[in-house]
Amino acid sequence: MKALVGASVIVSALLAGCATTPPPVAPPVPEPSPPMRPAATAPPVTLRPPALKKETLALLAKRKLTPITGQALNARASCSFRDETGYRGQLELTVRNATVEQLDARVDVPNRGSCQFRLADFRQTDTLPIVVLASQQSACKVSLWEQGSQITVAFRDCRAECGGDSVNYLWPILVDSQKGSCS
16 A cells, blocks of 8 residues: 555656646737827816705804805905904905916014915916915915805915914905905
């Protein structure tokens, strides 16, 4: 019996040595893609706002706010403002189909310094639902959006655009889109 088992082991080993691996298979050749057709001019993009819960809508209504629409922002403002503490600013703004064409804003904070924002120093990175401009020299971002008849121009991480410690007192500029006034 030992001889039979030994012989079968030897035969198995010899057969295994004769086994060869199959030749490699070439990857399939992809079919050529159809030629590109020129893209049709797309209509203005309109995003569908997310469905909000009844509680959220009630809270917004209580505060006299409306949700941000998904429509392209169109705005024009040439205004200045000043409050009783001396905080003041000026804004020249033109946005057409969610593309900022003009932005020149200055905010002066009494005893703190001032902040200056010019379109030439920024590049537009987003259009919908919120327009975003990113500084080409710093981390500053300017965001614009519309809620109801109010347009908000907000600033984030804009220390380089501000003198003194005015950036710590920098608030968004609110524009009444119907009157063109700001605060």
